[in-house]
Amino acid sequence: MSYDKELAAAKKAASLAARLCQKVQKALLQSDVQSKNDRSPVTVADYGSQALVSYVLQQEFPSEFSLVAEEDSKDLRKDAAQELVERMTKLVNDSLASDGSYSVTLSTEDILKFIDSGKSEGGPEGRHWVLDPIDGTKGFLRGGQYAIALALLDRGKVVLGVLACPNLPLTSIRDQQSPNDEVGCLFFAEIGGGTYMQPLDGSSAVKVQVTAVENPEEASFFESYEALHSKHDLSSSIAEKLGIKAPPVRIDSQAKYGALSRGDGAIYMRLPREGYREKIWDHAAGCIVVTEAGGVVTDAAGNPLDFSRGKYLDLDTGIIVTNQKLMPLLFKAVRESLEEKASSL
Ligand SMILES: Nc1ncnc2c1ncn2[C@@H]1O[C@H](COP(=O)(O)O)[C@@H](OP(=O)(O)O)[C@H]1O
Ligand SMILES: [Mg+2]
Ligand SMILES: [Mg+2]
Numbered sequence: 020m021s022y023d024k025e026l027a028a029a030k031k032a033a034s035l036a037a038r039l040c041q042k043v044q045k046a047l048l049q050s051d052v053q054s055k056n057d058r059s060p061v062t063v064a065d066y067g068s069q070a071l072v073s074y075v076l077q078q079e080f081p082s083e084f085s086l087v088a089e090e091d092s093k094d095l096r097k098d099a100a101q102e103l104v105e106r107m108t109k110l111v112n113d114s115l116a117s118d119g120s121y122s123v124t125l126s127t128e129d130i131l132k133f134i135d136s137g138k139s140e141g142g143p144e145g146r147h148w149v150l151d152p153i154d155g156t157k158g159f160l161r162g163g164q165y166a167i168a169l170a171l172l173d174r175g176k177v178v179l180g181v182l183a184c185p186n187l188p189l190t191s192i193r194d195q196q197s198p199n200d201e202v203g204c205l206f207f208a209e210i211g212g213g214t215y216m217q218p219l220d221g222s223s224a225v226k227v228q229v230t231a232v233e234n235p236e237e238a239s240f241f242e243s244y245e246a247l248h249s250k251h252d253l254s255s256s257i258a259e260k261l262g263i264k265a266p267p268v269r270i271d272s273q274a275k276y277g278a279l280s281r282g283d284g285a286i287y288m289r290l291p292r293e294g295y296r297e298k299i300w301d302h303a304a305g306c307i308v309v310t311e312a313g314g315v316v317t318d319a320a321g322n323p324l325d326f327s328r329g330k331y332l333d334l335d336t337g338i339i340v341t342n343q344k345l346m347p348l349l350f351k352a353v354r355e356s357l358e359e360k361a362s363s364l
């Protein structure tokens with residue numbers, strides 16, 4: 020089955036949302052930051068991006084629409100958020116107008132409804148869009164990496180994914196010469212069709228592949244910038260076992276999956292603290308972008324990620340990503356390190 024029409028819509032929605040986010044990041048004001056009850060930050064751009072993507076997808080697929088997305092409008096309906104909602108409404112309307120294909124002016128209530136249409140629970144039946152309107156909000160606030168991550172599930176499987184990474188250099192992050200290098204990448208993948216990357220400004224796409232490195236000593240690895248999101252000491256001990264020489268590359272968001280899909284690095288390890296439950300929007304798009312580029316994504320027990328169980332990914336311990344050749348070595352090092360840790364407790 021082809022998902023070409025869905026992929027085209029997803030690319031358009033994510034690119035428009037990326038433009039909105041870039042505009043906000045440039046003019047970031049402290050008051051744009053709200054605090055959700057889980058204490059993770061969320062900005063006018065997270066909400067605006069979700070409203071925009073939800074609107075575009077509903078225009079393109081009016082009859083069959085289900086969206087599992089990270090944000091909801093609860094905090095925005097409080098009096099204190101009124102100014103933020105008005106500014107966000109203007110941002111979304113300006114972004115839609117700049118595209119030219121939608122002649123519409125949405126009201127604040129429309130916008131809140133589009134945000135709330137992301138409340139689907141997903142699951143193993145039918146089709147569901149999966150959206151992280153800004154993945155890596157902390158990176159976004161720091162001026163670092165972030166991604167607009169959009170995927171489509173069909174009967175529980177990820178069948179397409181798009182990652183817009185507005186701050187990711189077009190060339191490998193390993194050989195960055197100057198801070199002026201061009202940035203803004205759009206990664207996209209459809210099941211069975213490979214992974215492509217194009218500049219966010221719309222010029223032509225190139226096919227990408229994960230690295231062919233087989234010797235772990237030559238590999239480099241990615242992990243979260245935020246030490247709270249992934250145990251840096253554990254990944255260091257795994258890297259040491261593998262003989263990896265290069266220091267870890269710490270970047271925010273699913274930009275890690277994008278960078279890995281084009282071979283900027285060989286390994287991504289995500290080892291959250293006990294009790295943390297991963298959400299599908301944090302991995303669905305990244306997972307297909309890497310697997311279609313020839314990579315492998317599993318949990319720490321070697322199982323593929325199961326996106327069919329609702330909004331949570333119930334997995335064993337963490338997520339590991341690399342190419343086919345290195346996976347057995349990485350898996351072994353991860354198991355040994357986890358066992359050593361368990362026996363030292
Ligand atoms: N304690 C924790 N452990 C692991 N991941 C966490 C976490 N707290 C938040 N996250 C997730 O980590 C994501 C960012 O990924 P990364 O660590 O790769 O930059 C966040 O996405 P959002 O920024 O969309 O909220 C959030 O879902
Ligand atoms: Mg968040
Ligand atoms: Mg996220």
Ligand SMILES: [Mg+2]
Binds near residue numbers: 153
């Ligand atoms: Mg997010």
